[in-house]
Amino acid sequence: MLNKTIKIALDGPSGSGKSTLAKNLAKRYGFVYIDTGALYRTIGLFVSDRGIDSDDAENIIACLPEIKIEMKLENGGGAVYLGGKRIGEEIRTPLISKYASDVSKIPEVRAFLLETQRSIARENNVIMDGRDIGTVILPDAQVKLFVTASPEARANRRYAELCQRGVETTYEDVLAEMKWRDANDSGREIAPAIPAEDAIMFDNSGMSIEETVDNAAKIIDKVVNL
Ligand code: DC
Numbered sequence: 001m002l003n004k005t006i007k008i009a010l011d012g013p014s015g016s017g018k019s020t021l022a023k024n025l026a027k028r029y030g031f032v033y034i035d036t037g038a039l040y041r042t043i044g045l046f047v048s049d050r051g052i053d054s055d056d057a058e059n060i061i062a063c064l065p066e067i068k069i070e071m072k073l074e075n076g077g078g079a080v081y082l083g084g085k086r087i088g089e090e091i092r093t094p095l096i097s098k099y100a101s102d103v104s105k106i107p108e109v110r111a112f113l114l115e116t117q118r119s120i121a122r123e124n125n126v127i128m129d130g131r132d133i134g135t136v137i138l139p140d141a142q143v144k145l146f147v148t149a150s151p152e153a154r155a156n157r158r159y160a161e162l163c164q165r166g167v168e169t170t171y172e173d174v175l176a177e178m179k180w181r182d183a184n185d186s187g188r189e190i191a192p193a194i195p196a197e198d199a200i201m202f203d204n205s206g207m208s209i210e211e212t213v214d215n216a217a218k219i220i221d222k223v224v225n226l
Contacts, residue, residue: 005126007139007142008025008031008126008224009106009122009199010127010133011133011142012131013032015157016156018129018147019035021212022127023216024213025217026076026077031124031126031127032126033076033127034077034127036113036133037130037182038080039069039116040100041091041096043113044091046067047059048095050117062111067083067112068084070116073120094162094173096179098177098181104185105184108111110132117138118137131193135191135194144196144200145199146195151182152204191200
């Protein structure tokens with residue numbers, strides 16, 4: 001048990017509030033926040049910039065040896081670098097969301113990103129947010145939360161977030177994209193976005209951010225003796 005790091009897995013569909021929750025919990029416990037979706041988005045950005053279609057698995061796989069992706073610890077979180085360049089907001093567009101969801105269905109892409117995710121958790125106490133953290137990446141995580149909210153609540157949040165960033169879109173488009181991504185992410189054959197057997201279901205539809213964080217912290221405090 002000596003030097004064993006603490007791992008908290010937060011999985012769930014897009015817009016469920018995982019990343020806001022994960023960031024707040026990381027701050028509260030002094031853990032490193034890891035956004036694993038950013039890794040899939042960065043692969044999506046790379047192949048999109050190459051002009052490769054998001055469903056062209058053969059050419060996406062052929063690109064992988066060229067993709068130099070790293071996660072470095074910065075300000076309490078994992079920052080993604082692609083070919084030495086820090087990746088920022090350019091991966092947060094609807095186009096790259098679609099690319100990320102599509103590339104994440106390819107087993108070779110998932111295998112390519114596996115060690116980057118696990119190595120950070122070996123050396124740090126982490127709160128990791130994604131789709132398969134509790135099932136595949138960190139099956140030994142001490143706490144696994146599967147964070148959900150209704151599609152409408154999630155679409156509302158995502159729409160507000162995109163508007164704030166100045167992305168032009170409509171609520172209807174965001175809801176439609178969310179439903180498409182839900183089906184694409186949870187219906188895929190490999191590492192589908194489903195709860196681990198030992199995950200705790202955490203529906204935050206009617207909760208404020210403060211309530212969400214406090215309720216999740218109550219669960220974590222019971223399991224992890226900090
Ligand atoms: O969390 P996000 O919306 O930034 O993730 C973008 C896409 O990446 C999502 O549609 C599915 C995929 N993803 C995944 O398959 N596994 C993860 N651990 C994280 C994200």
